[in-house]
Amino acid sequence: GDSVTQMEGPVTLSEEAFLTINCTYTATGYPSLFWYVQYPGEGLQLLLKATKADDKGSNKGFEATYRKETTSFHLEKGSVQVSDSAVYFCALSNAGGTSYGKLTFGQGTILTVHP
Amino acid sequence: NAGVTQTPKFRVLKTGQSMTLLCAQDMNHEYMYWYRQDPGMGLRLIHYSVGEGTTAKGEVPDGYNVSRLKKQNFLLGLESAAPSQTSVYFCASSYSAPRLIRELFFGEGSRLTVL
Numbered sequence: 001g002d003s004v005t006q007m008e009g010p011v012t013l014s015e016e017a018f019l020t021i022n023c024t025y026t027a028t029g030y031p032s033l034f035w036y037v038q039y040p041g042e043g044l045q046l047l048l049k050a051t052k053a054d055d056k057g058s059n060k061g062f063e064a065t066y067r068k069e070t071t072s073f074h075l076e077k078g079s080v081q082v083s084d085s086a087v088y089f090c091a092l093s094n095a096g097g098t099s100y101g102k103l104t105f106g107q108g109t110i111l112t113v114h115p
Numbered sequence: 116n117a118g119v120t121q122t123p124k125f126r127v128l129k130t131g132q133s134m135t136l137l138c139a140q141d142m143n144h145e146y147m148y149w150y151r152q153d154p155g156m157g158l159r160l161i162h163y164s165v166g167e168g169t170t171a172k173g174e175v176p177d178g179y180n181v182s183r184l185k186k187q188n189f190l191l192g193l194e195s196a197a198p199s200q201t202s203v204y205f206c207a208s209s210y211s212a213p214r215l216i217r218e219l220f221f222g223e224g225s226r227l228t229v230l
Contacts, residue, residue: 004157043119043205043221044158089157102148102173103219105157 002027006090006106013080013113021075021109023064023090031092033057033066033073034103038087047075047088080113087111117141121206121222128196128229136191136225138206145211147189148173148219149181151202158205164189165211196229203227 007022025033032051036044048057053068062077073090090106119140128134138147145166150158160173164183178200180192189208193200203226207219 006157041223043223044207044219045221046218049218102160102163103158105150105159107155107157 004106010110019077119222140208144208
């Protein structure tokens with residue numbers, strides 16, 4: 001079955017540091033890939049997505065490129081802020097067939113940014 | 116526009132008690148989902164529904180039942196709660212357009228503790 005593996009956390013950075021959170025996946029066909037973010041006490045929100053190989057998703061300074069050859073979708077940000085402290089989830093969806101858009105999530109990576 | 120609303124937000128149960136979590140969405144979405152979130156395990160799908168009157172099992176359905184009597188509501192029931200069901204439960208909904216990449220919209224979560 002489909003699966004998503006994220007780098008082990010938690011990740012602690014100083015403000016303005018460079019962020020990378022690794023994500024690799026195993027799936028049949030051509031899944032769509034997502035990053036969701038969960039701020040403290042809130043539900044998950046879509047951060048960015050990519051639907052085919054070599055697509056780059058971007059939002060709020062975050063970027064991730066769909067790499068089919070390495071089955072990866074690493075999240076990056078050039079300069080993190082304290083307000084980026086949250087839990088980040090990588091996820092995939094096989095949108096066709098009988099999947100009904102269900103998401104398969106990674107285990108989540110806790111990011112803490114200090115001033 | 117409330118989006119996805121879950122009630123209650125917190126609940127403490129004793130082993131063997133029953134309860135129902137209610138999810139309501141006002142976006143006219145066809146698809147609705149119940150996930151549970153546990154530390155180090157990401158989100159796992161419990162049950163989902165692709166329309167009023169339909170439900171299906173997800174990855175971890177045992178010990179839970181669901182109903183979708185109205186399009187806007189998706190209920191998650193625990194008939195006889197067990198400590199292993201201590202978790203944070205998230206409801207989500209999405210559009211049903213086929214072959215489109217569906218963003219999931221999440222509620223704020225319901226924290227359940229079973230003693």
